[in-house]
Amino acid sequence: MAEAVEPHMGWTFLTNHARVLAAIASNQRSRVRDIAAHCRLTERAVQKIISDLEADGYLTHEREGRSNAYQIQPGTILRHPAEADLTVADLLSLLLQHDTERADRAEETS
Template structure:
């Protein structure tokens, strides 16, 4: 059975769909369990979001043995009219984290420095 993550109250800047897509962009071979843990969602919720993203053409997967390798369609346009003309790649460039970013983030206590 899916473990229910700690509840969150209040609003957030990102949708769960954006969080899942960013987690996949960070690791194209991530298991649903790992994505759920990173996004603080249930595995069932992540599975539904992945199905949504695949149905709309933002994501596809290739089965390799017992695991999946995900492919993101970076040129697909974001869905909301306010973001018309912006591609998924633009969003992911802000959200996806690589290993170097994680190491830096954990070393400085998760603080990100702005140049503004």
């Protein structure tokens, strides 16, 4: 079971929607509980965000027994007019690159 983490206070550069989408991209069979712990959000907030993402076509899901398998729609354009030429795949690619580089640095220091 995922451990609850202290929530972050104040503003951040990434929205909670981006964090949830990135968490799902890293494991498309993640439980809401695990996504919430990873993103430092409540389960209720994650459920609302997933609902928003599905309503706007960024995400779909299928039931698999008692859990969900999420499918990200990578070609969907980001919502803000300033990012109108960027897709979900572009955003996730940047975040994945950062995570990979961070993991590499952690290995080098250990």
